[in-house]
Amino acid sequence: MQIVITGGAGFLGARLARTLLASGSLSLAGAPAQPIERITLVDRVAPPDDLAGDTRIAAAVGDLNDQLAAPDASYWATAAAVFHLAAAVSGECEADFDLGMRSNFAATHALLERLRGLGTRPVLVFSSSLAVFGHSPEQPVPAVIGDETLPTPQSSYGIQKFIGEQLVADYTRKGFVRGRSVRLMTVSVRPGRPNGAASSFFSGMIREPLAGVRAACPVPDDTLVALASPARTIEGLVRAAEVDDTRWGPRTALNLPSISLTVGEMAAALERVAGPTATALLDRTPDPAIQRIVKTWPGRFEAPRAAALGLKTDASFEQVIRDYVRENPDAVKLPVNA
Amino acid sequence: MQIVITGGAGFLGARLARTLLASGSLSLAGAPAQPIERITLVDRVAPPDDLAGDTRIAAAVGDLNDQLAAPDASYWATAAAVFHLAAAVSGECEADFDLGMRSNFAATHALLERLRGLGTRPVLVFSSSLAVFGHSPEQPVPAVIGDETLPTPQSSYGIQKFIGEQLVADYTRKGFVRGRSVRLMTVSVRPGRPNGAASSFFSGMIREPLAGVRAACPVPDDTLVALASPARTIEGLVRAAEVDDTRWGPRTALNLPSISLTVGEMAAALERVAGPTATALLDRTPDPAIQRIVKTWPGRFEAPRAAALGLKTDASFEQVIRDYVRENPDAVKLPVNA
Numbered sequence: 064m065q066i067v068i069t070g071g072a073g074f075l076g077a078r079l080a081r082t083l084l085a086s087g088s089l090s091l092a093g094a095p096a097q098p099i100e101r102i103t104l105v106d107r108v109a110p111p112d113d114l115a116g117d118t119r120i121a122a123a124v125g126d127l128n129d130q131l132a133a134p135d136a137s138y139w140a141t142a143a144a145v146f147h148l149a150a151a152v153s154g155e156c157e158a159d160f161d162l163g164m165r166s167n168f169a170a171t172h173a174l175l176e177r178l179r180g181l182g183t184r185p186v187l188v189f190s191s192s193l194a195v196f197g198h199s200p201e202q203p204v205p206a207v208i209g210d211e212t213l214p215t216p217q218s219s220y221g222i223q224k225f226i227g228e229q230l231v232a233d234y235t236r237k238g239f240v241r242g243r244s245v246r247l248m249t250v251s252v253r254p255g256r257p258n259g260a261a262s263s264f265f266s267g268m269i270r271e272p273l274a275g276v277r278a279a280c281p282v283p284d285d286t287l288v289a290l291a292s293p294a295r296t297i298e299g300l301v302r303a304a305e306v307d308d309t310r311w312g313p314r315t316a317l318n319l320p321s322i323s324l325t326v327g328e329m330a331a332a333l334e335r336v337a338g339p340t341a342t343a344l345l346d347r348t349p350d351p352a353i354q355r356i357v358k359t360w361p362g363r364f365e366a367p368r369a370a371a372l373g374l375k376t377d378a379s380f381e382q383v384i385r386d387y388v389r390e391n392p393d394a395v396k397l398p399v400n401a
Numbered sequence: 402m403q404i405v406i407t408g409g410a411g412f413l414g415a416r417l418a419r420t421l422l423a424s425g426s427l428s429l430a431g432a433p434a435q436p437i438e439r440i441t442l443v444d445r446v447a448p449p450d451d452l453a454g455d456t457r458i459a460a461a462v463g464d465l466n467d468q469l470a471a472p473d474a475s476y477w478a479t480a481a482a483v484f485h486l487a488a489a490v491s492g493e494c495e496a497d498f499d500l501g502m503r504s505n506f507a508a509t510h511a512l513l514e515r516l517r518g519l520g521t522r523p524v525l526v527f528s529s530s531l532a533v534f535g536h537s538p539e540q541p542v543p544a545v546i547g548d549e550t551l552p553t554p555q556s557s558y559g560i561q562k563f564i565g566e567q568l569v570a571d572y573t574r575k576g577f578v579r580g581r582s583v584r585l586m587t588v589s590v591r592p593g594r595p596n597g598a599a600s601s602f603f604s605g606m607i608r609e610p611l612a613g614v615r616a617a618c619p620v621p622d623d624t625l626v627a628l629a630s631p632a633r634t635i636e637g638l639v640r641a642a643e644v645d646d647t648r649w650g651p652r653t654a655l656n657l658p659s660i661s662l663t664v665g666e667m668a669a670a671l672e673r674v675a676g677p678t679a680t681a682l683l684d685r686t687p688d689p690a691i692q693r694i695v696k697t698w699p700g701r702f703e704a705p706r707a708a709a710l711g712l713k714t715d716a717s718f719e720q721v722i723r724d725y726v727r728e729n730p731d732a733v734k735l736p737v738n739a
Contacts, residue, residue, distance in 0.1 A: 160575060314553070
């Protein structure tokens with residue numbers, strides 16, 4: 064079996080690749096598991112060294128729209144599954160409208176057209192986002208988001224993701240691909256560097272203090288957020304590829320499971336893990352641009368459809384932090400409590 | 402004030418133009434009414450003679466995508482309001498996927514880009530459709546559709562209209578246009594010829610018998626449909642242009658008011674107006690292709706948001722038929738009861 068991951072050199076893409084390689088095989092849409100022979104990582108940048116050194120990994124480095132237009136990009140035709148994770152992130156899309164329309168709107172359409180043209184009907188897992196939901200003074204959202212809540216995006220990123228869901232649904236209904244859209248929750252704790260996502264600080268406010276570095280916490284303590292760990296997020300993406308059509312159900316996007324907590328509770332969990340030295344590194348200067356986006360996102364979900372697929376929430380955010388510490392020992396400089 | 406109507410030579414576009422010309426002025430988004438100096442009808446075909454003969458009417462005949470790409474199409478820049486009615490219809494889009502993507506998806510995006518590039522921020526009324534709603538075995542919809550029901554389109558036409566709503570919402574949020582999306586109900590009785598819409602028979606089953614001609618009624622008698630007359634539909638489009646931002650409310654599309662009745666009740670209303678001679682002309686041969694689309698559409702709505710804008714439903718379908726008879730005397734050949 065051959066697999067393509069767009070955005071495959073990014074944090075989630077690389078982690079998904081490692082998870083698939085470690086498993087060695089994948090069951091697609093209810094079919095018996097098949098060994099994974101090749102995973103092509105499509106990204107603007109080269110994959111991390113550990114992946115680049117694996118003989119089952121191929122890298123297609125370049126702009127996704129170019130890769131989709133390239134006649135000699137043969138990996139599209141041989142892919143039994145495509146995980147479409149590549150995207151411009153929320154903050155970028157709000158600052159640069161054309162970038163978002165090119166990277167999210169046009170690229171997702173171009174991907175679907177390329178796959179349709181092949182006639183191979185691959186499984187396509189599309190990573191959408193909780194950012195499809197948004198409240199505003201004119202458009203309040205329910206206190207708890209359910210599987211059938213109407214998305215009313217309040218950012219260009221959210222609109223572009225929601226449009227991607229609609230395209231995936233119709234290309235699936237027409238039999239061009241076997242698409243499954245999953246809405247990722249706010250992923251924390253992401254390792255590595257900050258990015259242009261408005262949600263970037265939800266990881267930075269944990270990761271940076273653990274490294275002994277000051278970090279921005281630009282929103283009020285009572286800001287509620289729906290979080291999932293990297294591990295739970297990858298489980299959701301893989302599960303979306305695995306289940307058969309009947310279990311998957313409607314073509315509407317699936318809200319992944321999340322835990323709800325406030326930014327203050329996140330800081331308290333950090334303090335339980337690494338003491339007041341850690342939380343003293345948090346810089347509480349408000350950032351209006353980030354607040355404007357983040358405050359539109361809902362913080363509480365009920366996800367019975369995901370639960371019926373066997374997907375679980377994290378046990379606690381403290382446990383999520385401890386998992387991060389265990390998985391990223393080189394990035395943690397402060398002493399950690401047992 | 403200058404106005405553009407895409408699809409302006411079609412039935413609804415031409416009726417909208419006549420309504421605006423008869424009024425002579427328009428209040429846009431809460432501003433004081435201004436006299437209408439020019440209405441440009443963009444369409445593949447020339448306008449009807451009565452409109453072509455009015456000095457305030459201009460015709461831009463050609464493909465909408467071409468008209469949007471034409472640098473010398475100066476009417477875009479001078480338009481204070483654009484009514485975007487042009488579309489490939491539901492049956493066509495299901496039979497020819499590329500046609501629908503070009504005429505609905507690409508053209509709506511191109512229109513928004515053209516208007517954005519002008520910097521004139523016109524009022525844009527986008528005609529969406531109840532076809533954004535759809536039920537399927539995996540995705541039942543509520544018995545009554547409300548203003549915040551999640552659309553789950555079951556046709557390419559419905560998907561393309563729903564994507565158009567999202568684009569209009571974000572281009573509005575960004576301040577590129579002042580967009581208002583309205584979801585048209587099934588419009589009946591349309592005069593003229595059948596078209597490629599799956600809903601075409603909802604008019605044909607009244608119009609053709611009144612003309613003494615046999616007509617297809619290809620769905621079961623108990624098929625429930627949410628109908629609005631041409632007059633109520635045009636009122637909704639004009640009202641969407643008129644109200645100020647606060648009264649309009651959220652950027653989510655507005656469901657227009659409708660009356661719910663079955664196809665059997667429609668036939669009974671026809672019989673009350675024109676007797677059993679009329680209903681004897683109905684041909685009850687089922688058409689699976691039409692049934693497949695129509696049966697996914699919901700037949701019952703509650704539209705409090707539209708009601709709050711002062712929009713009304715038709716008094717009865719019998720009255721709608723009598724209005725058709727009065728407005729189209731040359732097309733009615735059977736004797737009509739008082």
